[in-house]
Amino acid sequence: xxxxxxxxxxxxxxxxxxxxxxxxxxxxxxxxxxxxxxxxxxxxxxxxxxxxxxxxxxxxxxxxxxxxxxxxxxxxxxxxxxxxxxxxxxxxxxxxxxxxxxxxxxxxxxxxxxxxxxxxxxxxxxxxxxxxxxxxxxxxxxxxxxxxxxxxxxxxxxxxxxxxxxxxxxxxxxxxxxxxxxxxxxxxxxxxxxxxxxxxxxxxxxxxxxxxxxxxxxxxxxxxxxxxxxxxxxxxxxxxxxxxxxxxxxxxxxxxxxxxxxxxxxxxxxxxxxxxxxxxxxxxxxxxxxxxxxxxxxxxxxxxxxxxxxxxxxxxxxxxxxxxxxxxxxxxxxxxxxxxxxxxxxxx
Amino acid sequence: xxxxxxxxxxxxxxxxxxxxxxxxxxxxxxxxxxxxxxxxxxxxxxxxxxxxxxxxxxxxxxxxxxxxxxxxxxxxxxxxxxxxxxxxxxxxxxxxxxxxxxxxxxxxxxxxxxxxxxxxxxxxxxxxxxxxxxxxxxxxxxxxxxxxxxxxxxxxxxxxxxxxxxxxxxxxxxxxxxxxxxxxxxxxxxxxxxxxxxxxxxxxxxxxxxxxxxxxxxxxxxxxxxxxxxxxxxxxxxxxxxxxxxxxxxxxxxxxxxxxxxxxxxxxxxxxxxxxxxxxxxxxxxxxxxxxxxxxxxxxxxxxxxxxxxxxxxxxxxxxxxxxxxxxxxxxxxxxxxxxxxxxxxxx
DNA sequence: AGCGCAATTGGAAGCGCTTCCATAGAGGCG
DNA sequence: CGCCTCTATGGAAGCGCTTCCAATTGCGCT
Numbered sequence: 001x002x003x004x005x006x007x008x009x010x011x012x013x014x015x016x017x018x019x020x021x022x023x024x025x026x027x028x029x030x031x032x033x034x035x036x037x038x039x040x041x042x043x044x045x046x047x048x049x050x051x052x053x054x055x056x057x058x059x060x061x062x063x064x065x066x067x068x069x070x071x072x073x074x075x076x077x078x079x080x081x082x083x084x085x086x087x088x089x090x091x092x093x094x095x096x097x098x099x100x101x102x103x104x105x106x107x108x109x110x111x112x113x114x115x116x117x118x119x120x121x122x123x124x125x126x127x128x129x130x131x132x133x134x135x136x137x138x139x140x141x142x143x144x145x146x147x148x149x150x151x152x153x154x155x156x157x158x159x160x161x162x163x164x165x166x167x168x169x170x171x172x173x174x175x176x177x178x179x180x181x182x183x184x185x186x187x188x189x190x191x192x193x194x195x196x197x198x199x200x201x202x203x204x205x206x207x208x209x210x211x212x213x214x215x216x217x218x219x220x221x222x223x224x225x226x227x228x229x230x231x232x233x234x235x236x237x238x239x240x241x242x243x244x245x246x247x248x249x250x251x252x253x254x255x256x257x258x259x260x261x262x263x264x265x266x267x268x269x270x271x272x273x274x275x276x277x278x279x280x281x282x283x284x285x286x287x288x289x290x291x292x293x294x295x296x297x298x299x300x301x302x303x304x305x306x307x308x309x310x311x312x313x314x315x316x317x318x319x320x321x322x323x324x325x326x327x328x329x330x331x332x333x334x335x336x337x338x339x340x341x342x343x344x345x346x347x348x
Numbered sequence: 349x350x351x352x353x354x355x356x357x358x359x360x361x362x363x364x365x366x367x368x369x370x371x372x373x374x375x376x377x378x379x380x381x382x383x384x385x386x387x388x389x390x391x392x393x394x395x396x397x398x399x400x401x402x403x404x405x406x407x408x409x410x411x412x413x414x415x416x417x418x419x420x421x422x423x424x425x426x427x428x429x430x431x432x433x434x435x436x437x438x439x440x441x442x443x444x445x446x447x448x449x450x451x452x453x454x455x456x457x458x459x460x461x462x463x464x465x466x467x468x469x470x471x472x473x474x475x476x477x478x479x480x481x482x483x484x485x486x487x488x489x490x491x492x493x494x495x496x497x498x499x500x501x502x503x504x505x506x507x508x509x510x511x512x513x514x515x516x517x518x519x520x521x522x523x524x525x526x527x528x529x530x531x532x533x534x535x536x537x538x539x540x541x542x543x544x545x546x547x548x549x550x551x552x553x554x555x556x557x558x559x560x561x562x563x564x565x566x567x568x569x570x571x572x573x574x575x576x577x578x579x580x581x582x583x584x585x586x587x588x589x590x591x592x593x594x595x596x597x598x599x600x601x602x603x604x605x606x607x608x609x610x611x612x613x614x615x616x617x618x619x620x621x622x623x624x625x626x627x628x629x630x631x632x633x634x635x636x637x638x639x640x641x642x643x644x645x646x647x648x649x650x651x652x653x654x655x656x657x658x659x660x661x662x663x664x665x666x667x668x669x670x671x672x673x674x675x676x677x678x679x680x681x682x683x684x685x686x687x688x689x690x691x692x693x694x695x696x
Numbered sequence: 697a698g699c700g701c702a703a704t705t706g707g708a709a710g711c712g713c714t715t716c717c718a719t720a721g722a723g724g725c726g
Numbered sequence: 727c728g729c730c731t732c733t734a735t736g737g738a739a740g741c742g743c744t745t746c747c748a749a750t751t752g753c754g755c756t
Binding site: 005050052053054055057058063080081083084087088091092095100101102103104105119122123124125233259262263265266269270288289291292293294295 | 353398400401402403405406411428429431432435436439440443448449450451452453467470471472473581607610611613614617618636637639640641642643644
């Protein structure tokens with residue numbers, strides 16, 4: 001049934017060299033004559049030999065295993081595009097770099113969530129950890145992992161996470177700022193803002209950018225009303241009335257992510273508003289949902305898949321020690337306002 | 349830095365037994381006195397010992413690794429809910445059963461896609477393979493994996509895949525049938541149907557169920573127009589005009605999945621139709637998008653996460669050889685029509 | 697009392713690989 | 727030409743675990 005796979009010794013025998021030489025060839029080691037190297041590769045080819053990662057890991061002490069942890073529970077957060085895309089990017093990069101990634105979902109409300117994550121990396125001997133929000137801002141967790149000798153990369157850390165470990169992300173504050181500027185340019189002066197979940201520092205920065213843009217325009221606290229959602233579509237539909245019925249009568253609703261914006265859109269439809277004529281709505285992320293709702297959503301694009309890929313690349317660079325500075329690196333990728341059809345000039 | 353982890357020998361020493369006894373305890377082996385078992389567990393506790401999966405795998409020849417392969421490329425298929433949910437279910441089950449799952453995305457258009465999948469399982473020494481559509485219908489692939497001694501579970505196989513390997517899924521034909529019956533009940537008599545991608549046998553069964561319901565009602569080929577999409581939102585928007593402008597003038601559009609239905613909905617909005625008054629639209633899957641679009645989509649619910657979970661459970665049962673029949677098992681889960689707001693009685 | 701058998705336990709031998717250290721040539725140089 | 731250094735290769739020793747088999751003990755039965 002299960003035909004026994006060839007081992008390194010089979011390759012050694014066939015190519016007439018010692019096992020250790022085969023190992024050298026396989027790992028690109030130095031001091032092997034080209035002729036010998038070719039002979040070994042030839043044998044590998046004919047035998048269809050593949051190294052046994054478990055054995056390699058045991059002997060070499062390097063598992064080549066990475067862990068990717070995310071909090072969102074698709075049960076409650078319908079569109080888990082962000083996590084999926086991050087994962088896909090990470091998966092692709094791993095394939096290219098010869099690493100494997102263990103994916104784990106740890107809902108934020110898990111009681112012993114930090115222990116769960118730490119356990120995963122010790123139990124499975126992971127060498128690297130990719131943390132997505134909100135774990136990317138959990139300094140205690142980051143330090144605990146680091147203390148265990150596990151390298152860490154944070155995706156979209158909002159603040160304190162930066163500096164402790166390597167990170168990737170976009171400039172959320174600039175994103176919020178740019179989106180708001182666009183709305184101001186269109187003539188909006190009264191705004192509603194649906195913020196992200198408490199503890200998502202990255203989402204808080206979007207709010208900060210929003211406020212900065214208003215302030216620059218000479219607008220203050222009284223010209224906007226801010227409420228806090230939880231990133232879900234449902235929280236968008238729930239919070240929309242609160243904003244729409246507010247005495248301020250905002251003409252534009254800025255949301256900290258696309259799902260909430262979609263929720264707002266749905267609530268607006270439900271009360272018979274014409275979008276964007278009666279109300280401008282914007283999201284953040286440029287998730288697929290932004291193109292699926294009607295009308296398509298104006299939002300801030302962020303290259304999530306690339307984020308996942310860069311996270312792995314940073315991690316592997318750190319693990320293999322190639323040209324890495326001692327200090328933590330933060331890799332900032334480009335964002336872009338994508339104007340679709342939920343924004344226009346305000347009604348008089 | 350990286351404090352060395354305790355090994356099985358440390359536990360043996362501390363509890364005053366031989367290494368092999370510790371191994372027995374750890375693996376729930378028989379013939380260990382309760383007193384000894386307790387002593388060992390105690391030592392495990394104090395040392396915070398965790399078995400090294402790589403070493404275990406090497407010695408025992410069982411990697412406890414499963415592979416989950418999916419085809420959809422989120423790049424082109426925006427809402428990869430189906431795959432994500434499947435994966436999450438699988439992840440959860442693995443956590444409970446002490447297995448690990450390696451996720452791999454192999455786009456369908458990959459030239460050597462079968463080789464890629466087979467390589468994954470040999471290279472990583474996976475013991476089990478979870479195949480989602482359309483790979484779940486690739487008999488050659490299934491047999492190749494089986495021949496390698498890798499157990500296989502297919503998710504939603506449409507036909508030939510069943511019987512070759514264990515499988516899980518819903519009754520797609522019944523789903524299509526039930527949905528159509530509901531539309532007939534409302535009074536619809538002229539239909540459009542957007543089918544799934546070629547080769548997705550499971551989706552073809554939805555079409556088969558649709559036709560069966562029509563036939564029962566005495567309706568024939570002339571009362572419906574069928575076109576083929578590719579499961580994407582975009583294909584829904586692209587194909588909608590074709591159906592809406594068809595001389596048959598269908599009053600209801602049945603789609604093989606939710607994304608395409610969302611696309612149809614968007615196209616309908618674009619040409620100023622009122623949904624559902626002017627046109628009824630139905631989807632399939634009950635993906636999050638079904639609740640996000642406006643108005644919310646009537647669709648057929650299928651428990652995707654549970655599917656992923658059952659897939660792993662079947663696989664592990666097969667691997668550990670507990671109460672499994674020799675024949676392939678197919679685990680059929682419940683589906684249900686979910687009536688939301690895109691369906692109503694047809695206009696006269 | 698003597699024997700067989702089952703229940704417990706441990707010793708030893710690897711699983712397939714890498715790492716450490718030793719060995720043998722091949723120049724380089726005064 | 728002898729000595730040293732550098733390159734290429736191999737031998738041996740494990741990594742931490744499981745599996746195979748032998749050894750020890752206790753007990754029921756004749």
